[in-house]
Amino acid sequence: MEETLMEKLRRGDAPPALRKAAEEESLPLEEVAGAIVEGKAVFPCNRARSPERPCIIGGGSRVKVNANLGTSSDYAGLEEELEKLRAAVEAGADAVMDLSTGGPLDRVREAIVDASPLPVGSVPIYQAAVRAQEERGSIVAMTPEDMFRAVEDHCASGIDFITVHCGVTMRVLETLKANPRVADIVSRGGAFLAGWILHNEKENPFYEDFDRLLEIARRHEVTLSLGDGLRPGCIEDATDAAQVAELVVLGELVQRCREAGVQCMVEGPGHIPLHQVEANVSLAKAVTRGAPFYVLGPLVTDVAAGHDHVAAAIGGALAAMAGADFLCYVTPREHLGLPTAEDVREGVIITRIAGHAADIARGIPAAREWDLRMSRARKALDWEAQLELALDREKARRLFGERQVEGERACTMCGDFCAMRFISHFLGKEEVPVCE
């Protein structure tokens, strides 16, 4: 059987793509390789496909941003998904996931894998559930074989990482039932598996036969993203017994991944009040012995519909400062509908701002240098440089252009009374150089 990346790295053999990725982040290769070997970083990269722009997640690297794509039963067009993919790539996402549940699932997934320069993730249980609904009349009529078949299909089609909700076990569901929630289960994969377990009175096949998952992941060099099927779906449910019970299970499975030479990361909440964000990250990092932590948000309030990307950016920045490595974006359309390409763009940009703020806090030199270049351009009233250095060049240029006035050297906020310009003279500095 072919070696996995972890095994190659244990022998000191690093693939060129990893060397390049480490170099781009100015990280010593040995450090990155060591982190992957220890299970503290991942480099999702399917054996059959090498994404053009793979990325290191965890291990002291820059915080990464994922954009969720995918159809639903209401919007199932392939073209729209490819447009969303382009929007995500252009906005600077580091990875995308195809979460389709509507239309021709295989075709959509294969088209995204084909077109994406970024690592692509998916959630195979969605496909198993949709197929079971179509072919057997109900989601809970899925067989374990259906579930593993979907995993195999996805891995064989070049997917780089898959979410598997292995922690939704019979025992964890007992904990859930003993501690009722407002929003029960909001993870789709988590809900499908929980429904299956409760209806069939059988253990979660992904948990019971975890070795089979490991074997598939090994064969295709697919990174497992251990899903949090019981992530809290509202502030009231945050950090409850069921969530923590599931995390404990995931911690055990992380260890089994490491032993099998399979890369894995762990998914986290969800909706978490601001004062519990840091504790959630610390807990996950402790329980998983430092596995890369992939958070969805967390949203720090439930009432921000229309601006949930911002509620998520607040939680995401704080989570990433505390150690989360991978931020799943949230778009302005969250809780209201399937995102459009414009929503995708906005979601990626705002999540990148959160990640970048955390990178500064985490002492990543390139992050701080970027801000320093911007600040020097700002002090110099060098507008062209400022607009080029903006994380969102397009919007910065548009907003500046809409209000700027011919002949004004400062911006129109202060006009003649620009503090930046005014004070330089009195501090014995030369008149500020301006590009005109």
Add this chain to the structure above:
Amino acid sequence: MEETLMEKLRRGDAPPALRKAAEEESLPLEEVAGAIVEGKAVFPCNRARSPERPCIIGGGSRVKVNANLGTSSDYAGLEEELEKLRAAVEAGADAVMDLSTGGPLDRVREAIVDASPLPVGSVPIYQAAVRAQEERGSIVAMTPEDMFRAVEDHCASGIDFITVHCGVTMRVLETLKANPRVADIVSRGGAFLAGWILHNEKENPFYEDFDRLLEIARRHEVTLSLGDGLRPGCIEDATDAAQVAELVVLGELVQRCREAGVQCMVEGPGHIPLHQVEANVSLAKAVTRGAPFYVLGPLVTDVAAGHDHVAAAIGGALAAMAGADFLCYVTPREHLGLPTAEDVREGVIITRIAGHAADIARGIPAAREWDLRMSRARKALDWEAQLELALDREKARRLFGERQVEGERACTMCGDFCAMRFISHFLGKEEVPVCE
């Protein structure tokens, strides 16, 4: 001389407006009154004018949001300012400031004071600087008399709180010169006063003759907002010697305000990396012995132009969780131009999300209850209730409507495969009640 609010409260005499404000926040009046007497809360309310909707800032109350209005030399229209005021009020701001530096300053300020149901703040030094530029040919030709005249004029016109940059002293400027910055001084008031001090080689009149400020503030019952003229204008300059030296001066002046029975709050940064936000708030609270802390942002990165309201919301949420009481909004147009009414709306909404997230973290019962109501509506797929409970009803309704599909009970994100609907049955709950 008439008693000030602090003096009245010391006698146990609470004005009806304060009783009402405390009641609206479900706070015991004695607690609020005690906090104001100790200088840990303020209730900005000019003696000559009672704003329709005054608000308590600090003392365990809900985090408040301020929206900056005001003209510049490039956009000096009164009508636009009144439109921005309406946008701020409708979006749910708790206070506004008129920061005008262009056009007919008195007319704009008086019109805003007249039309605003909210407390109104201003920065009188702007007017003194603009007048000096017009009448004497240069800002640094202002006389101390000009400065105090502007303060007197603003207080007499009904302004409820004024920013006075009393901490920009000769000594603090020595500290600044000894510790050079990338962005020097970005506060307009701070820059004008620093330029004046350096050019005239005289002490800051607002510091030297602080008693005169106290006398004016007492007479009009105007709350002093001790400005941070040396707030850092970029991440690189954050938490430096000059910033901290100024804060120490402000701490001394807070004590003098309390002794004089004058309400005051303290202004804070600015641009601060995420990992220094909490420390900045703790420091300010310690040095000022718990004075209400009013922060501008803080922005946690310099490169978010076009989305600086989000960079500010991340810092603001964290600051407010750590104890900041009053968040000055930042709009998407920050660093690019004078905001429009639409920018004002967006700035207020996003800043309210940050404040609300902090309110939840600070354990304010009404904040948590709001989220709980939303979560119950969400679980019930009760769209009308969800849209009514959204902090930004208008945008939530628009985004939902744009993508919703006739006959769909869930939203179009998951359509037929809605986790919320699916799992209820298996948890032995009744079918989710839906409003149709």
